[in-house]
């Protein structure tokens with residue numbers, strides 16, 4: 074079972090010039106959908122946190138001038154490494170912005186389930202922008218980088234820094250938040266093995282604005298926060314209700330909710346031993362589910 078120590082993996086450079094970036098899993102502690110916009114996107118309010126673990130992207134310069142991507146790891150199967158991959162799209166977007174013709178040989182270790190509400194693809198795209206920015210020694214003004222990120226997906230701007238943020242708009246209005254007691258919180262991520270289309274979940278949202286998100290404390294987030302996409306996602310994949318039930322009955326759980334458009338759900342614990350026990354118990358009952366014990370990254 075994957076088990077992580079928050080912020081332990083350095084964004085390292087090895088002797089052979091290979092760079093590493095971690096594409097940290099994103100978790101929406103609360104996700105309030107406020108309105109459907111005319112452009113088809115939805116106006117959101119969401120408190121994003123990031124796990125200390127995620128996919129691992131490595132890369133080094135390639136003299137050929139080409140960008141290549143090799144995908145390994147537990148969720149590599151079925152993930153296209155061609156131009157449709159968000160890593161390749163990010164590399165291409167950055168190259169176009171820089172007028173860059175230098176290449177890169179990239180390897181992605183895909184540890185996060187695909188289309189699962191924890192922003193794996195978005196985190197990969199952001200990690201690619203960070204890694205290639207370093208590899209090519211490019212100094213990109215933050216507004217430009219955020220614009221490139223948003224062109225790749227609504228979650229990508231927040232994934233650039235991968236720290237706790239209040240996110241609004243369609244995902245591009247970012248505000249750093251440092252909620253006391255949040256960093257280092259033990260967190261369990263559980264996915265029942267069903268991929269979910271984000272667009273389809275938003276389409277099923279009932280268009281009822283249930284009110285603003287108050288996120289000035291963890292208590293407020295727990296008591297007054299919601300994931301407004303949960304009912305739509307559960308209607309599409311009823312197994313999500315089983316995941317939530319498993320998490321909510323775990324001893325020591327502080328909060329259990331779905332992340333993003335699902336199907337991954339998270340649970341927060343005060344005590345790491347409780348998170349470990351819950352993971353073992355759930356694994357024993359639901360052998361096919363993906364389970365990760367991690368911690369919330371520092372803000």
Ligand SMILES: C[C@](O)(CO)[C@H](O)COP(=O)(O)OP(=O)(O)OC[C@H]1O[C@@H](n2ccc(N)nc2=O)[C@H](O)[C@@H]1O
Nearest residue numbers: 113114115195226227228229243244271272275333334
């Ligand atoms: C559900 C969240 O994960 C919450 O963090 C994000 O809002 C989704 O972010 P994402 O996966 O990066 O989404 P995108 O790739 O930009 O959009 C996928 C689809 O989701 C819908 N979408 C996404 C974001 C948003 N604010 N409103 C939307 O309606 C749109 O139909 C869009 O075509």
Ligand SMILES: Nc1ncnc2c1ncn2[C@@H]1O[C@H](COP(=O)(O)OP(=O)(O)OP(=O)(O)O)[C@@H](O)[C@H]1O
Nearest residue numbers: 158159187188189190191192193194195197228333
């Ligand atoms: N590197 C990648 N990793 C994961 N998915 C990718 C990648 N590149 C392209 N995709 C595609 O992007 C889609 C969304 O994948 P992702 O894992 O980011 O979804 P998600 O976790 O639901 O995201 P979110 O939480 O932002 O809604 C998938 O259908 C997948 O085929």
